[in-house]
Amino acid sequence: MFLTGKKRGYLGKKMGEDDRVARLNVTEETYVETIDALMRERGYAGVTDIAEELGIKSPSVTSMLKKLDALGFVKYTPYRNVTLTEKGRDLAAFLKEQQRSLQAFLTLLGVDEIVAENDACAIEHILQAPTLERLSKFVEFTQATPQGRSWIECFKKYEGVKKSPKR
Amino acid sequence: MFLTGKKRGYLGKKMGEDDRVARLNVTEETYVETIDALMRERGYAGVTDIAEELGIKSPSVTSMLKKLDALGFVKYTPYRNVTLTEKGRDLAAFLKEQQRSLQAFLTLLGVDEIVAENDACAIEHILQAPTLERLSKFVEFTQATPQGRSWIECFKKYEGVKKSPKR
DNA sequence: TATTATTTTTAGTTTAAACTAACTTTAGTA
DNA sequence: TACTAAAGTTAGTTTAAACTAAAAATAATA
Numbered sequence: 001m002f003l004t005g006k007k008r009g010y011l012g013k014k015m016g017e018d019d020r021v022a023r024l025n026v027t028e029e030t031y032v033e034t035i036d037a038l039m040r041e042r043g044y045a046g047v048t049d050i051a052e053e054l055g056i057k058s059p060s061v062t063s064m065l066k067k068l069d070a071l072g073f074v075k076y077t078p079y080r081n082v083t084l085t086e087k088g089r090d091l092a093a094f095l096k097e098q099q100r101s102l103q104a105f106l107t108l109l110g111v112d113e114i115v116a117e118n119d120a121c122a123i124e125h126i127l128q129a130p131t132l133e134r135l136s137k138f139v140e141f142t143q144a145t146p147q148g149r150s151w152i153e154c155f156k157k158y159e160g161v162k163k164s165p166k167r
Numbered sequence: 168m169f170l171t172g173k174k175r176g177y178l179g180k181k182m183g184e185d186d187r188v189a190r191l192n193v194t195e196e197t198y199v200e201t202i203d204a205l206m207r208e209r210g211y212a213g214v215t216d217i218a219e220e221l222g223i224k225s226p227s228v229t230s231m232l233k234k235l236d237a238l239g240f241v242k243y244t245p246y247r248n249v250t251l252t253e254k255g256r257d258l259a260a261f262l263k264e265q266q267r268s269l270q271a272f273l274t275l276l277g278v279d280e281i282v283a284e285n286d287a288c289a290i291e292h293i294l295q296a297p298t299l300e301r302l303s304k305f306v307e308f309t310q311a312t313p314q315g316r317s318w319i320e321c322f323k324k325y326e327g328v329k330k331s332p333k334r
Numbered sequence: 335t336a337t338t339a340t341t342t343t344t345a346g347t348t349t350a351a352a353c354t355a356a357c358t359t360t361a362g363t364a
Numbered sequence: 365t366a367c368t369a370a371a372g373t374t375a376g377t378t379t380a381a382a383c384t385a386a387a388a389a390t391a392a393t394a
Contacts, residue, residue: 011194011221011381027178027351047372054178060352062373067350079359079372109301119298123290131286134276138322147321154314155305178351194381214342227382229343234380246342246389 021094022087024073026125029095030054031064032073035082036092044081098124098132105135108142108152188261189254191240193292196262197221198231199240202251203259211248265291265299272302275309275319 024032034053038045047065051058069076073088084092099120106116142148191199201220205212214232218225236243240255251259266287273283309315 011197011223025350030178048370056178056351057353058372059354059374064351106298106301109305111298111301115295115297119294122293126289126293127286128282130282131273131278134273134278137325138276141322141325145321145325147318148325151314151318151321154312154318155308158304158308158312158315192380215340223381224383225342226344226384231381 020129021090022073023091024068024071028064028068028071028073029091029125031061031068032084032088032091033095035074035084036089036096039084045083046081050082095124101132101136101139102127104139108139110156187296188257189240190258191235191238195231195235195238195240196258196292198228198235199251199255199258200262202241202249203256203263206251212250213248217249262291268299268303268306269294271306275306277323 023029031050031054034050035045038049038053042049047058047061051061054061065074065076065082068074068088072085073091075083075085102120102124103116106120107113111119142152190196198217198221201217202212205216205220209216214225214228218228221228232241232243232249235241235255239252240258242250242252269287269291270283273287274280278286309319
């Protein structure tokens with residue numbers, strides 16, 4: 001099929017390394033996003049806050065912070081609040097933009113707000129750069145051109161050829 | 168943020184259970200898809216074939232097959248070829264349709280064939296049902312209505328307002 | 335049919351990312 | 365300042381899903 005194995009761990013494709021920023025795996029990126037969000041919302045990010053936000057326990061956070069520090073995404077000093085490094089901020093910004101764009105896209109297509117947010121969040125770590133580009137372009141098109149704008153109206157009205165009686 | 172922890176293991180949201188078929192985690196579903204594909208392509212699915220297809224080693228396959236058998240998705244008898252149960256076939260069919268639809272969607276938006284296939288494959292296990300519905304509806308719209316058809320032409324021509332010099 | 339090769343399984347190991355229990359540091363308050 | 369509460373860390377455990385090495389079953393061939 002379409003999956004190539006990696007050295008260890010879970011199944012998953014290995015994507016091209018054509019990204020603009022240094023990337024991490026889904027779990028790690030989620031930590032970076034969470035730290036970024038907390039910094040914005042409360043001005044700081046403590047271990048407990050992160051744990052709470054992610055629905056996990058603090059020791060799990062501590063060990064991941066060490067890892068992210070070693071990878072250069074986070075500045076971690078024991079018993080101190082965490083901060084993102086330049087590299088970490090770059091990634092966070094990238095992910096945030098990515099997510100914003102994805103969510104806009106899904107919403108545009110009529111996906112419910114909450115669902116769109118969730119799904120955007122979930123797939124942003126997975127989609128390849130070219131795909132993202134195309135989706136953004138689409139959103140842009142529907143905003144920047146008259147055809148695009150009118151088209152959206154059209155789609156909103158459209159409710160399918162026939163409601164096939166699905167049980 | 169938008170992730171709720173689960174009992175154990177990796178971070179990830181818990182989605183609503185509103186699906187039409189019994190679902191599994193990404194890894195498990197990938198096995199089911201692979202078995203289904205092999206059955207179609209070669210008429211049977213051996214442990215080695217599956218392992219090869221997934222780029223992993225055979226013992227990993229054996230143990231997953233036991234699990235999937237216990238879960239009722241697969242008929243596993245030691246040293247025999249594997250088959251899918253009704254439940255397994257249902258899931259495979261669901262996933263195949265899902266993927267077909269996703270891929271069509273991405274391709275429609277101008278994502279390269281290969282990339283679209285990969286991404287469709289990767290996110291099909293993650294997207295929620297309502298999102299999928301919306302995407303399908305979109306594809307349908309672009310095929311079933313004149314507005315939809317003409318719109319695609321329009322989008323294909325569109326190449327953005329200005330190429331902002333990135334960097 | 336006996337032998338060899340291939341396929342599959344068993345048993346035990348590794349890894350990432352969670353967990354619990356117990357300890358240490360820091361912060362808050364009498 | 366001393367004491368308690370809260371936050372964070374350490375050490376060791378668990379789980380899923382990979383892995384390796386070696387044994388067992390099946391298949392292919394002389």
